Amino acid sequence: MVTVEEIEHVSKLMKIDVDDHSEYLEKVQTIISYFDILDSAGVESEEISMPEIPIEQLRNDEYIPFDEKLIEKMNHYKGTYVRAPKM
Amino acid sequence: MNLKISALEFIEEVKTGNITVEEFTAKTIERINQVDDKLHAFLSVNDDAIDQARNIDKKIKSGENVGACYGMPISIKDNMCIKDTKTTCASKMLENFVAPYDATVISKLKKQDAIFIGKVNMDEFAMGLTTEFSAFGPSKNPWNIEHVPGGSSGGSAVSVSSYECIASLGSDTGGSVRNPASFCSTVGYKPTYGLISRFGLISYANSIEQIGPLTRTVKDTAFMLNLIAGIDPNDNTTINNNNEDYLEGIESGIEGKKIGIITEMMGEGIDPEVLSATKEAISKLEGLGATCEEVSLDMVKYSVAAYYTITATEAGSNLARYDNLRYGYEMPVEGYEFNSYISKARKNFGPEVTRRMIIGGFVPSAGHAGKYFLKAMKVKSKLTKQINEAFKKFDLLIAPTVPILPFKIGEKIDDPVSLFLVDINTVTANLTGKPAISIPFKIVNGLPIGIQLLANSMDDKLLLQAAHALEQTVTLPEVPI
Numbered sequence A: 001m002v003t004v005e006e007i008e009h010v011s012k013l014m015k016i017d018v019d020d021h022s023e024y025l026e027k028v029q030t031i032i033s034y035f036d037i038l039d040s041a042g043v044e045s046e047e048i049s050m051p052e053i054p055i056e057q058l059r060n061d062e063y064i065p066f067d068e069k070l071i072e073k074m075n076h077y078k079g080t081y082v083r084a085p086k087m
Numbered sequence B: 001m002n003l004k005i006s007a008l009e010f011i012e013e014v015k016t017g018n019i020t021v022e023e024f025t026a027k028t029i030e031r032i033n034q035v036d037d038k039l040h041a042f043l044s045v046n047d048d049a050i051d052q053a054r055n056i057d058k059k060i061k062s063g064e065n066v067g068a069c070y071g072m073p074i075s076i077k078d079n080m081c082i083k084d085t086k087t088t089c090a091s092k093m094l095e096n097f098v099a100p101y102d103a104t105v106i107s108k109l110k111k112q113d114a115i116f117i118g119k120v121n122m123d124e125f126a127m128g129l130t131t132e133f134s135a136f137g138p139s140k141n142p143w144n145i146e147h148v149p150g151g152s153s154g155g156s157a158v159s160v161s162s163y164e165c166i167a168s169l170g171s172d173t174g175g176s177v178r179n180p181a182s183f184c185s186t187v188g189y190k191p192t193y194g195l196i197s198r199f200g201l202i203s204y205a206n207s208i209e210q211i212g213p214l215t216r217t218v219k220d221t222a223f224m225l226n227l228i229a230g231i232d233p234n235d236n237t238t239i240n241n242n243n244e245d246y247l248e249g250i251e252s253g254i255e256g257k258k259i260g261i262i263t264e265m266m267g268e269g270i271d272p273e274v275l276s277a278t279k280e281a282i283s284k285l286e287g288l289g290a291t292c293e294e295v296s297l298d299m300v301k302y303s304v305a306a307y308y309t310i311t312a313t314e315a316g317s318n319l320a321r322y323d324n325l326r327y328g329y330e331m332p333v334e335g336y337e338f339n340s341y342i343s344k345a346r347k348n349f350g351p352e353v354t355r356r357m358i359i360g361g362f363v364p365s366a367g368h369a370g371k372y373f374l375k376a377m378k379v380k381s382k383l384t385k386q387i388n389e390a391f392k393k394f395d396l397l398i399a400p401t402v403p404i405l406p407f408k409i410g411e412k413i414d415d416p417v418s419l420f421l422v423d424i425n426t427v428t429a430n431l432t433g434k435p436a437i438s439i440p441f442k443i444v445n446g447l448p449i450g451i452q453l454l455a456n457s458m459d460d461k462l463l464l465q466a467a468h469a470l471e472q473t474v475t476l477p478e479v480p481i
Helices: A004-013 A022-041 B007-015 B021-039 B049-061 B104-111 B154-161 B178-184 B218-228 B272-287 B300-321 B338-348 B351-362 B373-393 B416-423 B427-432 B460-471
Strands: B042-045 B073-077 B115-120 B167-172 B187-190 B210-215 B258-262 B291-295 B396-400 B436-444 B447-455
Touching: A004 A022, A004 B351, A022 B300, A022 B351, A022 B373, A022 B416, B007 B021, B007 B218, B021 B042, B021 B049, B021 B073, B021 B115, B042 B154, B049 B115, B073 B154, B104 B218, B115 B154, B154 B167, B154 B178, B154 B210, B167 B187, B167 B218, B178 B187, B178 B436, B178 B447, B187 B218, B210 B218, B218 B436, B218 B460, B258 B272, B258 B373, B272 B291, B272 B396, B272 B436, B272 B447, B272 B460, B300 B351, B300 B373, B300 B416, B300 B427, B373 B396, B373 B427, B396 B460, B436 B460, B447 B460
Parallel strands: B073 B115, B073 B167, B258 B291, B258 B396
Antiparallel strands: B042 B115, B167 B210, B187 B210, B187 B436, B396 B447, B436 B447
């Protein structure tokens, strides 16, 4: 069972400012409880197959210049920088 | 001027000089102005469309080379980048985002003289299956405007179905092309994973999503696929299709083909009308010389849970890029600490996206990953094995695209699991990378039913041939709007 504290913790990790965490509780709990059906899938011994792409099939790691000043399309640009809040 | 023509008919009409691109484009925009207040398919309409049409007419008159689309008006789901055009993803987060480059599918269609008539509505960041989660309001089903048009590519399906364009591009992560195609009575195609480049498609769940066309006919889908499929150096998941011509041989028929009826998609929860329509489709396929028998894929019953676990996890990661610093909406940075600025800015995500990000943070987290994410990945692997095994015996698989009829707007919005289960017949193709198509088949009580066919990876051509054969057995009424 998901708790309000867990939702608060996860939303902090996901960087989402949520005013009222309990607002999400019921639906998130319903969804996560539904996901419990995976327990009965009997897939414990199953191997996870992942597609592999050989490195020679990847495009060359080359600099491709953009034909416009991309930075000027940014929200908070100043000169050659994007402005960000203080860390 | 008849707007109710297919893409191939349009091209023929333009080539023979029966219509001009400008006339057709102007009439299409008039149609949008006439019906879109009711339907809300479009988020923006291309102000330069008439000028672009005029230029194509000039090229035709002067005997210059003209691209294969001949100025065909196409709508584009608003999660694909068109240079210097707003690409909102139906989200307040990207309300003013203007794309600095073209998606590969857009560059390919531009080269073929397509006209992008407008950007169409969707669920925010493609997370939904009704368009009710668009930050700019839902689209309506042109067959009955009290009902959902399906989603997330709802605007695409509505625009094709109601003659506001000839074809559309949508994206399909768990059925987002096929579901609205079924609900609005258009053809909707999800190709083999990797057949169409995703470069310039705003990412939701990269490992399973694909761009796909929505059209009036199967031949139009084959035509579109000819233009947009193929390897792309900007998307290393693309595969080489050796410039396959999907239109060539499309009338080959399906005599002697073996079709598996997926048992798990024909049972519990299926509407009797949908079941009856599917049985009718099976009979018609048998009448065309195919043999049909049942096949079980028992992982299907876990597929929805696996799908939402995987997609929420990928979405949680993909959406981390929206920090509102480089692009986004106007929110000054002064007076904020770095993390609090980002968290505050991300409040502009809608409730469904926020919910999925919370789930996407929860299911792969330490202490929960083994129970949810890893099991979901194992279900995906086992389902892929099962479907590969089925394709050793069968050429194609069949099931209804959606187990129920289009439902009323608001009917399922507060019941997430019931809403998720609408995807039960479509997510299998995404989880396994197989191509699948929804073919308009029947109208019952004024609402459409689509039939889904699936094929093995890279058997897209065979799939289109079978879909065309089935399509030829039905005559459907016109959309009542």
